[in-house]
Amino acid sequence: MAFRPSNQQNQRPHGAGGFSRPSREDFFNKAKKRVQVAISSRDNLIIQTVGAIDELNKSSNLLFERLTEWYGMYFPEFRTPDNAKYVQGVLLIDRKNPDIAELEKLFGQQAPSIAGRARSSVGSDLSDEDMAQIRSLAMQIQLLWKMRDEIEAYQAKIAQEVCPNLSHIAGPQLAAKLVAQSGGLKRMSTFPSSTIQVLGAEKALFKHLKSGSRPPKHGLIFQHASIGMSPKKVRGKISRALAGKLTIASKADAISHNFIAEKLKVSFEEHVRRILATVPKDSRQ
């Protein structure tokens, strides 16, 4: 980039000669390098995968709802609690000639009842072209699910590489979500334990601060099995213990790069055992 001479009129003389003042280009290069460092950190990839998985879930849910309504014109009596099986059913079932053998592979004992409902269905007869549209929507949904699973596997790999300590204690998926919610691993390592405990429950936290409602006991970390599956009474205590260990782990991942999660996990599990021992057997729910 050419140096504009008009700028030189504003230059203050830079001390004695010999020491040359950095040019505009030097500053430009310096800024460029800073940007490069900022976007190259690999926790950025974690943030992207967390967002992508979230959006793939949203999209597939939206299209799945549409599929149930659309396919409901053809076979309204078809219902199954498992979304993946519903989509496979859409691709498989020929209402007039239900293939019992194939249905049994998919639905087991329910196959005869589904076949019966198919034969006596009040659904309307759609042409092959009509069905082709519905089926291609079903395939699209399967593709979105498949892609989500692939990104999840990739995310676990990156999380174990970027934050091995967090991943060991919280599991790679939850670790990735915590890093993304914090806006990066470096930033997370500066948070106190109390912040990490309620990460993801910001709404409830600010409601508490504003209106004095009860503060949240846990944010994202609720997804950890040790909390979600414990009696309600002790969830606050376990959250606090887990958040403490995660805080230490995040500092190890971001700064010292030692793997200390083994020890942290053992100590956390002992702590949980002690907490659970305080709960009388009959009050567990």
Add this chain to the structure above:
Amino acid sequence: MAFRPSNQQNQRPHGAGGFSRPSREDFFNKAKKRVQVAISSRDNLIIQTVGAIDELNKSSNLLFERLTEWYGMYFPEFRTPDNAKYVQGVLLIDRKNPDIAELEKLFGQQAPSIAGRARSSVGSDLSDEDMAQIRSLAMQIQLLWKMRDEIEAYQAKIAQEVCPNLSHIAGPQLAAKLVAQSGGLKRMSTFPSSTIQVLGAEKALFKHLKSGSRPPKHGLIFQHASIGMSPKKVRGKISRALAGKLTIASKADAISHNFIAEKLKVSFEEHVRRILATVPKDSRQ
């Protein structure tokens, strides 16, 4: 289904003998047939396609935004106003070795500048595995777009079959949206012209009724070229004229099944010409 004898105790004798009272099963079959008729009407398919297109657009927009952010880690300087070309670029560009010939096919004269920016990019170097995730997201978006286009073509076909008059005047896409917004062709044919004029602008209409703000001049029909491309001053008048013709067309499609749209269109176009003639040349905008 077995007839429960306990029910028979409640039976009132049905006039003189010989005329047998309809059984529970008869009623059941009658209800079943009614349901069958209701869901078999083909305007239901139109409603489904309108919803599906809407949701495919939402999903692909969501994922496209994610793609720009994720790919921005690799090549933040890459920008193009055309989303389809952006996705193609993601699939094509190797930042270290930009293929000028391929770039020219896609971006024409902009190719050298894109290649230059690629070489001097501040983006971070991602591994092949990292790029594979991004590219598979890009392909997913292309699939969603393709599916939307296919459903749009299918929708146009169904609209021309179900509501040929509306489709001829408004175009099949707008006709489909009007039918979907009305909740079906039969229902639309009972609407007065003033309702059809503001279909899809319900929010503005109820705001007007509640708070006395200015009423909406047009709802969905704004998408018709004769309105969107006319001077603002006469849009209300043209909307009124178009809504009138669409009202007649919807009745022809739902009830008489005559094709009268040819005549309606000619008369509408004349009307528009007369309205436009009242606008002084220099005040057109």
